[in-house]
Amino acid sequence: MPQRVTHEGAECPVARTVDVIGDRWSLLIVRDAFDGISRFSEFQRNLGLAKNILSSRLRELVAHDILEVVPAADGSAYHEYALTAKGRDLFVILVSLRQWGEDHLFEDAEQHSTLLDTKTGKPLRRLQVKDAAGHVVNSTEAFVRKVETNSET
Amino acid sequence: MPQRVTHEGAECPVARTVDVIGDRWSLLIVRDAFDGISRFSEFQRNLGLAKNILSSRLRELVAHDILEVVPAADGSAYHEYALTAKGRDLFVILVSLRQWGEDHLFEDAEQHSTLLDTKTGKPLRRLQVKDAAGHVVNSTEAFVRKVETNSET
Numbered sequence: 001m002p003q004r005v006t007h008e009g010a011e012c013p014v015a016r017t018v019d020v021i022g023d024r025w026s027l028l029i030v031r032d033a034f035d036g037i038s039r040f041s042e043f044q045r046n047l048g049l050a051k052n053i054l055s056s057r058l059r060e061l062v063a064h065d066i067l068e069v070v071p072a073a074d075g076s077a078y079h080e081y082a083l084t085a086k087g088r089d090l091f092v093i094l095v096s097l098r099q100w101g102e103d104h105l106f107e108d109a110e111q112h113s114t115l116l117d118t119k120t121g122k123p124l125r126r127l128q129v130k131d132a133a134g135h136v137v138n139s140t141e142a143f144v145r146k147v148e149t150n151s152e153t
Numbered sequence: 154m155p156q157r158v159t160h161e162g163a164e165c166p167v168a169r170t171v172d173v174i175g176d177r178w179s180l181l182i183v184r185d186a187f188d189g190i191s192r193f194s195e196f197q198r199n200l201g202l203a204k205n206i207l208s209s210r211l212r213e214l215v216a217h218d219i220l221e222v223v224p225a226a227d228g229s230a231y232h233e234y235a236l237t238a239k240g241r242d243l244f245v246i247l248v249s250l251r252q253w254g255e256d257h258l259f260e261d262a263e264q265h266s267t268l269l270d271t272k273t274g275k276p277l278r279r280l281q282v283k284d285a286a287g288h289v290v291n292s293t294e295a296f297v298r299k300v301e302t303n304s305e306t
């Protein structure tokens with residue numbers, strides 16, 4: 001891949017996260033894993049992705065401890081991919097991607113899939129950034145404090 | 154770019170969002186825009202990105218109405234890039250990327266930048282997916298309802 005620069009040493013958590021999952025296929029593989037997809041052939045069919053690209057993305061997600069390889073649930077010789085605890089924590093990111101897409105990328109009359117509460121079948125609450133008191137905060141009401149480098153002092 | 158497939162027609166909001174911003178550079182450009190960066194040369198210096206790639210990503214972000222080109226704030230002949238309302242709504246996604254990175258990609262003793270409330274200088278609340286009653290919901294407690302296609306009935 002051209003221009004691949006890693007941000008592993010970055011002090012910015014956004015940069016490190018983007019380094020690990022900031023790839024359209026990785027994000028869609030994780031989405032499918034949340035939807036219950038676990039086998040190579042199922043990912044391949046659902047994403048319409050070339051086998052070598054899928055293999056490489058799955059390998060990277062396993063290396064980053066987002067997916068793990070487990071024996072097939074049916075006892076067959078196949079293996080499957082399952083989300084780890086770290087991978088399941090990506091749920092909030094997936095929900096935020098979904099919410100923005102619903103808000104901005106569909107016409108009013110256009111249908112889209114929806115994420116619902118299993119218990120009630122109702123929609124979940126909107127994700128919102130809030131301050132310690134619970135008030136909604138927008139991007140102009142927050143700031144990033146950079147890490148102070150001791151070598152400069 | 155090889156294997157570029159668009160999901161514009163997808164019924165999944167995650168897929169459409171990933172299509173628009175599921176690229177590591179686009180996400181980091183948006184992060185920088187939230188940090189107040191507005192000029193081509195500043196993005197370039199901060200990201201260490203080749204000019205042609207940066208140009209192409211900025212053009213895509215403008216085409217998707219995430220950034221807009223505005224006259225320079227200082228009245229000079231330069232132009233700047235500013236987040237649109239649609240772009241500012243990416244704040245929740247950026248915060249979710251940051252949170253996961255903080256949780257999983259730093260050692261305990263390792264320092265990272267932090268996002269703070271401008272009013273109080275204190276951390277913001279954690280983002281959590283919640284049901285209508287306000288209880289935290291994990292990925293196993295939610296399901297995606299797909300769009301029913303009338304052509305099948």
